[in-house]
Each structure stands twice: as structure tokens, then as C-alpha cells.
Amino acid sequence: MIAFLGGALASFGFFFLPVIEIKPNRLASGLPVGLLEIPGDLRYLLLFLLALTPVMLAFMSDRNRRGWALVTVGNLIIILTLYLPALAGNAYLIGAEALFEAGTRISNPRILSSAAIAVGLAGGGIVLFAGLLDLERSGASRLVRGLAGAVGALVVVLMLAGGTLDVYSIMVEYHSRGETLALRFLEHIVFVLVALVAGLIVGIALGLWASRDAKAEDAILYTVGIIQTIPSLALFGILLVPLARLGDSHFLSMARDWLLLAAIALAAALVLRRLHARLPERARQFALIAVFILALIPLSLLAVLIIAFGFEVVLTVLTTAELASMRSVTFLALVLFPVFVWAGKRFDLERMLPHFQRVHFLPLLVAVLGALILLAQGAGKLLGNSELAELTIRDFGVSGIGTAPAIIALTLYSLLPLVRNTYAGLKNIDPAIIDSGKGMGFTAAQSFFRIELPLAFPVIMAGVRNAAISLVGIAAVASIIGAGALGDFILLGVNSTSIDQILLGAVPAVLLAVIMDAGLKLLEGLLTSPGIRQA
Template sequence: MRKVGWSPAFQTSLSKRIILRSYLWGGRAISNRISILGSVIATFGFFFLPLLEIKPNRLASGIPVNLFEIPGDTRFLVLFILALLPIALSFMEERGRRGWSLVIIGNLLIFLTLLLSAGAGIQLLEGSEALFEEGTRISNPRIFTSSAIALGLLGGYIVLFGGLRDLVAEKTASIVRLIASLIGPVLVLLMLLSGTLDIFSIMVEFYERGATLGQRFIEHFVFVLVSLAAGLVIGIALGLWAARDERAEDMILYTVGIIQTIPSLALFGVLLVPLARLGDRAFVEVAGFILMMLVVGLVLLFFLRFIQGSLPERLRSWSIILSFAVMFIPLALITILLITFGFRVILNIFLDESLRQVVIWVALGVLQFPVLLWLGRRIEREATAKRLRYVRYGLLALSLVGLLYLGLNGAGQVIRGRQLADITIRNLGVSGIGTAPAIIALTLYSLLPLVRNTYAGLKNVDPAIIDSGKGMGMTAAQIFFQIELPLALPIIMAGVRNAAISLVGIAAVASIIGAGALGDFILLGVNTTSVDLILLGAIPAIILAVVLDALLQILEGLLISPGIQRPSQ
């Protein structure tokens, strides 16, 4: 038999390469390669790419300005020197000093890239007439940020991240690392509040369109919130069904996978006609149809369940498909009405300034529940933990009362005092163009990570643990809520985070069918070739995705028992 393995000559050559590479990378003190990458990115941007672009007006073509072309003193070269420093610092042997040095350099790169660029922009505006050719009409000169600033900020963040990795290896306290990582962003925020960055064209557009931007941001957030909540309910239900029923497993997983492959524009087009027809119907008529179909479906399910034992194997699978098809229509209509009506209600609540204070108190009351739950797990005294449990549920009950008050107010704004006979499905938010097809499409797109992760999480639960629960006399519901769900929760939460981040990006496409959200600014910027408008829509979406992922990660840490948390947490 032929022996499988590496030859001695190849092993010797490989050992020599590993030893040589270890020597080149600093021997035992492995260099910080992440910070080297950030340094290369920032250096490339500052040396080869334009830092700013000055235009005679918002739409005309401009003049790119390199870092070395800025007139005046040489203080702008500090950026180039800062970009090169991490390469040298990355080979320091003492990891703690190296980490703190890279953190400082990374924060300085983030801060000075914007500060010095703003100072250079002021200089360019003061001498703008000399930069353009004679005859150029200068009506409202603008300073645009260019690619060197983007690479400088990206390189600074990567250098900062590399330094934080060294501090993690040195077991620096997490609160210290958090403060160190926030220095640069806090300085940038202070510059924004003080007006230092008002020289840039994107800030000019922000001041002109700030009110509209705020409304579009709320719309975008509500899109993500409602579609994620609806997808979570449907996805967990389908994932649980797939994990429990092997006959439905392939059908469910393949269906959500196929939905994910449909282009968003095609899905909007498919939904346009049926939703437009549905919107013209009276609510009473549709409600009667739903009730009739539910009764027919339940009778059919009961009948098939009664005769299923006497049916051949092939007919059993077809009976399941038939009952599913009959129940699908009323359940789909109920889901569409709940999602679209819920979106209109929640959007009205967020846009109504008179309800803003109630929204804040309800949000705080809901957020306290996982925080106090986490705190209660770490209190050893039973009496104190019991009091904390009463406080937790009491505040949650008050929040639910406030939530009911907000829901009634929002629903009243949607219905607007109409009589039940006068209400159409269009009054509840269902129409061929607008928010209805967008929110339904977003809900469908959220199903794949939610269903698959729920299915994978439940399937990965050790059967021996379930058998132990049965041996202790636990009911099926107790086994699910006390054993299976807590063990599967880390994987389910990973799916929730993936779905939330993807929905933030997909929601921007909904502007094509008049659904609003931040995509309005992106499309307007594309149509007018204005990079500032594109950034004005893209930057809040990026911030929303990052903040949402961080909040879900915190929620995951609060809800999941420390004994079953993933190693990355």
C-alpha cells in the first residue's frame, strides 16, 4: 500500500521556510500584521490619491487636489508621516507598548485626517478663483472629500483595531479598551458639533436636507424593525417545524433558500399586481374570506388527521401538501395585513412628536428587562434576586401598558375615525406601490438566516440532554423553553444579527417603488451624479447597521447563560 504523507525533503524545505518567515516577522514577538495593512492602506491613499476636490458648484466637474499639492506650510505632511509610523511600530517586541502606540496612532489618523483636510479645504476656498480657468462660472464653490480621506479613515481604523488586538492579548481591562477605541470617534463627533467640518459639501447638504434626512432615517429604521420582528416570528416557527418534521424539512429549507435568490426588483414586480388588487377590496369582505378559508382549512386538517393512518405512504405526503396549501392563503393574508398595518402604526408613532416622550419611557422599560435579568443571575442572595424579579416584571408590565397606549394612538391615526364598513385594505397600508411590497419583500428576505439558524440550533441540541429532561418528568413545553431554546439561542441570535444587517442594506432598494427610507438620497445622488447625496444616504445606513449589530450582540450576552455562551463572547 502506498504511504500517504509529505516526503522528508519537502518537510525539511517547509521547516526552513517557517523558520525564515518567523525570523523575518520578528522571531518570537510576532509583528502586528493587521496594523501594517492599515498603514499601507493609509499611505497609499495619501501618496497616490486625491485628498480633496474643489468644484465651482455642486454639479460641475472639479479639480482634484493631492496631499502634496496643498499650498502653504508642511503641517499636512503629518498625515503621511502618521500613516508610515505603524509599519515601524508593528515590529516592537513588547506587545503592551506596541498596542498602546498603535491605538494612539490609529486615533490620531482618524482625527487628523478630517481636521487637517478641513483646514486644507478652507485654504482652497479662499483662493478658489485662481484655481479655475478663466471664464469658469463660480456660483457656489464646494469642497468635496475624495478617496484619500476614505482610505485614511479606513487605515486609521485598521491600525486602531490592530492595537486593540495587542491589548486583548495583554489582558487589558475591557472598559479601558472601550474608552481607548472611542477617543477618535468622540473627537470626530466634537468636530461635527463645533462646526469644524462644515466646510465639506456633505455637511452643506446635511444642513439643507436635515429634516428630510431625519424622517427618511426613521422610515428606514421602522422598515428594518418591523420586517425583522415579523421575520423572527415566522422564521422561528418555520425553523421549529423543520426541526420537528422530517417530511417538511426539505420543503421549508429549499423554499426560503429560493426566496433569497429572487432579485429584489423582480420580487417587487411580482408583488405589485396582487397587492394593488387586494388594496381595492373592503376590509369586511377580506375578513370574511379569511374566516371562511380558515374554517375550511381546519375542517380539512381534522379530516386528514382522522384518516391519515389508513392512507398509503404517498398519499400521506400529498395530504400534508394539500392541507398546507389550503391554510397558506388565509395565513398569508393575515400576515400581510398585520405587517403592513403594523408598519403604518409604528411609523406614525415614531413621527408623532407628541408621543416621543412616551416612546422613550417604553423603550427604557423594555430594555431594562434583559439588563435586570442579567443582573439577577449574578446575585447570590435569594431575597435580593426575588425583589429584583418583582421590579423587572413590574417595569415590564408598565411598559406593556405604555405600548398599548402607543398602539391605540398609532392605529387611530391610520384608521382616522372611519366606520368599519368604509375601511378598505388600502387604508390599512396595502397597495401595489409604496411600503406594502417593500415590507413584505424585506420580511421574506429575512427568513433564510432565521429559519436556517433556528433549525441548526435546535438540531445541534444533544439528545441525551433532552432525555435527561424527560427522565426528570418535564413536559414537552418545559423541555423546549428550558432546555432546547436556551441551548439553541446563541445560533438563533447569530441568525438575527445577520438578518438585521442584511435588511439595513436591502431596505435602501425599496425607494425604487416609492417606499421612502434612506434609499431616496442614494437614488437622487445617482440621478444627479452627486456623491454627497449618496453619502448622505449611505453613512446613516452604515451607522444604523453597526449600532444595531452592537445592540443585538449586547442583548445576546444578556439573554444567554454564561455557561453556554460562544467563546467569542
């Protein structure tokens, strides 16, 4: 029945819809050609007849044979739907001048794949799927089914690589912009990954906080929910002004201001620590919140710097464009690497964690970490090319447009699924399990890392996948503020009504989303204990 549908769909498309449009150049509108309009060759008629065969195969009774027949036909439909129009298209292009009115500009003439190809691929896919379903029911092994299903896709990839399909307009675009595409694709990946990692750190922390503290619970969950409802364009716009301001300021004065803020926060924390026992309950809570906010300002400033600079570092390493940046990266690595190695050996994170819960520790951590990183960054930049006094924050990659607001906005958008899933995952753990862990002598940190995190892991990972996919989409919008990435092609395409360019940006983005989802799912499967895996 499914096969019947697929065959009918494909043959309907081949009969009524144009398979290709012939375009003299990128912008002019095309000349639609139907499959059966292509003159002089019976092969195209055969494709139409082939698409009709599943309609008859659907009534075969031997399930195994029917399965193999459908798989074969489905694969053939997919391959030929792409191959035959390309063949015809080449023939058309040779005599392209004759097809168009005199005076039409002919440059890079191309074949635009048209409706029938989409319908044909969908129909072929459905037939293939029906065949695989039959094979599964008649007991074929997973490997056999996988191979049978992949044949068509494999041949298409080979054709792509071999240049057989170069006649299609999207391939024409690809060939003229391949290098930029690779760079934009890379940018897109790095955007998503950096935002995802930053979101993960903040999101897990907030989720943990929400699950532990009934008072903060609603505030946190509502806030991340509201962030999600701000249109992405608006969020980019909102970030524009303060980040531009920040970018303009000089590094030295900025560092001075920052140190001042950090010092105030630290001082306030120390004072509070002294007074803590003497304050009445209400005042204690109020003071606690005040210190927290004081510490949050330098912390978020620092986070912006670190994330923006981190992005620059990653991208520089990946694309090795600028010598000066390379030097600062090397310097940063030289300074920070031994520090991390030393810290890694010196401190057991599980033992350290309880200290993080104490309020005075936060500003101190911010101060030390911030001073260290800014020092290294500044030194790296100076080694590169600039005078210290002329150094602005923009040199660190922070400005109103470009990567900094993009990364920040993306990070904010990733928070909702991450916070909500972390929260839900932690809340759903049976309290008896945590109690038994505590009763056996787990410290709070051990309990978190060895019990709660592993148990909440599948739920958190579902949030990560959710976030990753939506980030791939939102990252495309970021090119509006000059952040680059695959959105560049889409934006250009929209401006010049060039479907090929839009597809050139959109297809890799879709592929990226699919691959990331599959990869994360695989990771989830590998890292989830078999004891809690869904059966």
C-alpha cells in the first residue's frame, strides 16, 4: 500500500510537473521542461514506466521477493531521477543559445532542478522505504537492509563526486564558491559548538540551582523561557548597543574598571562573611543577593570576553588566517597550559566543589581567573602588533556586530532546553537513591558527579540535542549582524531571489543539524549506563 502511494506519487510528478528549468544565467527566469517533453529519447519514458511499476508490485504476495523488487526499483528511481534530467540538461545546454530570445545574456547557463525531481526523489524514497519494511518483516538482517537502503544514496554521492550532476545549478554555485562555503560551514559549526559548550556550563549550573532551591526554581525557569520568546533578530539588536560601547573602550581603562568592580564585589563578600552571623535572617538574604549581583557583573563581563576571544581562538586555529592571532594563541597556550596542568594535578574537582557554594569564593575566583586570562590575552595581543595604550576591547573580538553578539545570543537561546532538561533530569531522580548515597558517605560533589549527573544524563542529552538543532537554525540568522556562517549564502540568495544560493546555505545547515543530532545520539547511547538505558 505504501509502495503503491510512492509509485503513484513519482509517476504523477513525472507526468504533470516540469523536471528541469533551463536558465541562461543566475538571475533570469528559467524555461520549464517536462520529462515527457524531452525529445527523441525513450529512456525518459522508461523512467516514467519504472515509476509506475511499484503500483503493480504492491500486489505481489511473496513478501521477500516483493521487498527486493521494491528496494531495487526505489533505488533506481532515486538514481535515475537525478541522472537522466542531468543528461538531458547537458544536451540542452549545448544548444542553449537557440532556446532563448536573442539578446539574453548567457553566462554560466545551468539546469534548475524542478518540482518533478523533488516529487520523484520523495516517491523513490517511499518505494525504497516500503521495500525495506517488507525485508524487515521477512527477516532480513539489519546489515543487509542497511546496505540495500544505502545503494541509491551511495551512487548519488559518487555521481556528485564524479561531476555527473555538475549541470545542476546548485552544483554550479558550489563550484564557483566552494572555498567560501567550506569556511562558512566551519564558522557555522564553531558557532554552534562554542554556544553549546557555554550554554551547557551555564545551563547545567542554572538547572542544578533550580532543582535544589525552591525559591529560585520559578524565577530561573521563567527567565530562560522568556529569553526563548524574544525573536532572534531583536535579541541581536538589543545586544548591539552595549557590546558596541564595550568594544570601543580601551583595554587599559576597561581592565582598571573591571578590577575595580571585582575588588568591590570581593570586599562586599568579605564584609558579609564577617557580618553574616550577626545579621537578622531577612537582612542576611538581602545582603547575599546584593553580593551575588555585585559578583555577577564582572563575571558576566569576563564571560563575554572569554567566549568572544575563545571563539576567535578556535576559528583562528582552524583557519590559520592571521599571524598575529596565531602568536597570541600560542602565548596563551604557553601561559595557561602549565597552569591548567598544575591545577589539574593539585585539585580534585569533587573536593573543590563545596567551596564554590560559599558566597565569598565566587568573586575571588572571578578576580583570579579574570586577571590571569586578561593578562595573557593582553600580552598575546601586544606580542602580535599593538601598543598597549591603543588596545581596545574590539581587538579581543568584542563589538556590537559580528561574532560576540552572535555567540552571546546563541548561548542565551540554548539555555531553555538545557536548563529545563537538567532541572527535570535531576528532579526525577528517586530521592531514596540519593539518600542511600549520602548514607554511604558520598560527599555532595561525589553525589552530584557519580550519582545525579549519570542518572540525569539521558534527559540532559535530550536537551543538548534539542539545543544543538535549534542553534544550527538560529546561527543562520546571525549573519544579519555580520557574523558570517552559512546564513551569508541564504541572505544573499534572498536578496537576489537566487534559489541556488539559498540552497547552498540551507542544505549544509540541514545536513549539519542531522549529523549533529545523530552524533549526539550516538554519544548519548555510548555514555549512558546500560542499567538506565531505555529498553
